[in-house]
Every structure is written in C-alpha cells, then in structure tokens.
Amino acid sequence: MTDETGPETDLEKQLEEIEQGIKAPELPDFDDNFEGKLAEIEQRSRARKKLARAEHDFAFREERGKERYNDTGKSLATGVGIAYAIMGCPIAGFALGWAINRESGGPIGLMVGVVFAIIFVVIVLGRDKK
Secondary structure (H helix, E strand, O other), X not given: OOOOOOHHHHXXXXXXXXXXXXXXXXXXXXXXXXXXXXXXXXXXXXXXXXXXXXXXXXXXXXXXXXXXXXXXXXHHHHHHHHHHHHHHHHHHHHHHHHHHHXXXXXXXXXXXXXXXXXHHHHHHHHHHHO
8 A cells, every 4th residue: 555645645635634724604594584584574564555555555646536526626627617518598689689680670689699609609608628
C-alpha cells in the first residue's frame, strides 16, 4: 500500500475542513401553532380586503346616487318645460290669432298664431335636446 502524503492530499484535507465550516446551520423547528397563526393572519387580511371593498362600493354608490339625484332634477325641469311649451304655446298662438282676427276682421289670424306657436314649440324642444 502506498501512503500519499503529498501536496494533493493536504489540499484535499483543507478543502474538507472548509466544506464542514460552510455547512448551513440547522433550521429551528416551526412552532406547533404556526398553521393557526398563519390562518389567523390570512383571515384578518381577507377581512381588511372585504372592508376596503365595502367602503369603496359605498362611496361609489353614494356618488352615483348624487349624480342620479341631480339628473332627476334636471329631467323633471326639462319635462315641465316641455309640458308648458306644448300646452302654453298653442294657447298663446290661439290668443294672438284671435286678437289679429278681431282687429283685421279676417280668418287668417288664427292660422298665423298657430303656426308661430308650432314653430316656437319646435324651437323649445330642440333646445332641450342639446
């Protein structure tokens, strides 16, 4: 048997000593209650997300409700304006035509009054659509 004590074996011994010194330390055992703590943290996280989502939805619905309320008021005002235009203009046109007929003595006044009333209603309805 040959005993090798040359520089190669010394180098190998030094490498082995270095490897043993570099070994990773042993990890401590996890808590027995680790799974329970993890589940509790996840549950709190889900509750926070649900709360944040609820707050966002509430703020969105509140803002949308304000817009809807404003739109309702505008729609109501538009509807009343259209109703007055449809009802009031022909009556005013009839009154204007009747006054023209009375002064001139001819039947053309009613026609002129009604035509002016219809033109005014069309203008008012066109303005409300914008």
